[in-house]
Amino acid sequence: MLKAQFDHTNCSDCPIRHRAVCAHCDVDELEELEGIKYYRTFEAGQTVIWSGDQMNFVGSVVSGIASLTQTMEDGRTQMVGLLLPSDFVGRPGRETAPYDVLATTDLVMCCFRKKPFETLMGNTPHIAHRLLQMTLDELDAAREWMLVLGRKTAREKIASLLSIIARRDASIAPKQKPGPIVFDLPLTREAMADYLGLTLETVSRQISALKKEGVIELEGKRHVTIPDMRRLMDEAGDDSDGGFLV
Amino acid sequence: MLKAQFDHTNCSDCPIRHRAVCAHCDVDELEELEGIKYYRTFEAGQTVIWSGDQMNFVGSVVSGIASLTQTMEDGRTQMVGLLLPSDFVGRPGRETAPYDVLATTDLVMCCFRKKPFETLMGNTPHIAHRLLQMTLDELDAAREWMLVLGRKTAREKIASLLSIIARRDASIAPKQKPGPIVFDLPLTREAMADYLGLTLETVSRQISALKKEGVIELEGKRHVTIPDMRRLMDEAGDDSDGGFLV
DNA sequence: ATGAAGCCTTGACCGAGATCAAGTGGAACC
DNA sequence: GGTTCCACTTGATCTCGGTCAAGGCTTCAT
Known part of the structure; x- marks a missing residue:
């Protein structure tokens, strides 16, 4: 593995390195996967993806803040997650988004096309492993928040x-x-x-x-x-x- | 792979097959891992593990119901998850339990010692993959529940x-x-x-x-x-x- | 039988937070 | 400078669910 050649602390435009899959460390070095990564920008208030929509990318927040929200028919809404820089969005293996993702502030995301990303995950166990760790973190956070909401x-x-x-x-x-x-x-x-x-x-x-x-x-x-x-x-x-x- | 030799629909004492890592499909067939699996039983009201305790196993519910609860110092408690038969408990890669796990009814769990299970996960990508899917399911459920609690x-x-x-x-x-x-x-x-x-x-x-x-x-x-x-x-x-x- | 402990129900009252409503202050735009 | 808009603040009132309290029904032990 050529991982050691990379100075992770200087991946300055890719904060993902902290908690998720670092684009520099895990993708850019693999030439055959060039082209699956791209950036998307959103203005405050824009919708990144609607609940139920086809979700053909995964990615993480580079700058700005996104929120995950669920809405009832009568309009009551509950935010179920807050995505700060370095947080990961996406459900490898899932087709559709389970809730709305909204840009709360101006937002830049670093995205990967989903299919190639899943292939990459299959070939690169440590990415799958990191993703599992991140998801467990999110789960802990969600449960901690349930205490806040309920009690x-x-x-x-x-x-x-x-x-x-x-x-x-x-x-x-x-x-x-x-x-x-x-x-x-x-x-x-x-x-x-x-x-x-x-x-x-x-x-x-x-x-x-x-x-x-x-x-x-x-x-x-x-x-x-x-x-x-x-x-x-x-x-x-x-x-x-x-x-x-x- | 010898997977095809197993009739998953008849793993009658191991409901894990539905949503988690099936002991029969993934462990029993691997002779070198015999001995890492064991059963534990609890009476209604017993504590499976306290928040903060060392957690040296993972496992899943065979029968009965367990609950995950968080408690504040003043005694307010919030249940953050309900484990029904086939649900998985455990945090591969984590040392301590993030919340109390309680037997709500009489409970039987199928457990795996954690270290060997993690090794197994490392060697068997599809287990890691299934675990990720399950964790994503739990995360979705937790977030759905946040809407219930909040609104x-x-x-x-x-x-x-x-x-x-x-x-x-x-x-x-x-x-x-x-x-x-x-x-x-x-x-x-x-x-x-x-x-x-x-x-x-x-x-x-x-x-x-x-x-x-x-x-x-x-x-x-x-x-x-x-x-x-x-x-x-x-x-x-x-x-x-x-x-x-x- | 009697008592005790758990679990559940029901009533009376109260208060935290929702709802309704008015007003403030700053930024943008003409 | 004036208008408009938006995010926010503050007040008055109402209501849902919490709190406190009493009692009912089972189960289990004496």
Whole structure:
């Protein structure tokens, strides 16, 4: 294997290396597979794929944020996943998408045509293995989120979401200084509500409350400072500080 | 491959064949791996494994029902998965259990020691592939459940749970006659509440209401008859009749 | 039989969050 | 500068489901 020749830490346009199949490490080096990889860009609000549609690609997020959402006929919607840079989208072996994928912000995805990707997976056990690990991570995250949806109060839900975003943000740009954490909320109040199983009014009220009590600081509507991460996590009701992923 | 010599439909003590790694098809035929498989039995209420514990096996449910639950320090608990016969438990590549696994009824599991199983997986791509498919199924089910937890009313939640159990029950014993569906509830009201993010009182009230309105019939506290599956699914708010799994 | 423990049901009341409604503030566009 | 639009905030009220409490029905042990 020529893997060792590649400096993974410098695959700068392909963040996939963190958690998924790295395009540089696993695909570009295999000349016979050139051409199955391509980039797609979406504007905020665009739909990447509708639930039920034919899904002829897999891929991962390079920049921006995508959401996975499910909708009932009467319009109630629930976001069931948040895809941040390096997250993988796709169901090798499946024909259709099981839920809508929406670009929450402007979005760039690195895609692979599905059939050749599946062939590649068949020939390259460690890709299948990595994919399984990633899927297990997602499953853990989904189940962690079930606890949030089923048992936490509105306030705890907001705190949980903020601490997840803070943690993910910190791990993407790991300047790990132990001071206050600062980031921009990538979601509207409505999107947060859809993720948390709340209404946007409740989200707004709870954010105001957390702000008034100094748990978070707000500059404008989106720019958040968390002076004390430990306190936020207490508000979230998280037992351990153990990292669970989005 | 000697796979073709095996009559999968007669692996009667190993329901794994439906959705997971069939012990007969994938392990017993490989003599060098004899001894890695064993059975474990649990009584109703027993704990299979605690969250955080070392998990040195993988396996699947042969008979009975197990639940995956998460608990907050203050005692609030959320069931994040229900394991019916043929469902797989375990996280190849992971050291510790991410949540408690409890025997909800008397339970028999078919287990494999983890290390040899992982070796087997490495040598047998189609096992890894099947495991990926199963994990994707579970992920879809978990996300479907997020919609239930986040957006459905108590009544819809109960109807959703009943229709899932009915569907799973029917697929295990597929006598597919298009009449009323009959089954025994394998869960206490409290367990149902933990699965649905409700209190046991609310579960009881909603079941009484559905009974009074003729959506379900009850004999005793557990024996359920569903005269019209279509009607139950309408109550559940399920858009399609598409099968999602527990 | 009697008591005790589990599991379930039902009632009365309450409160967190939904709903309905009005208003604010900033950005874009003429 | 004014208009429009959109994301957000805040208030008033309502309601679904939670909480607290009492009692019923089975099963099992004494």
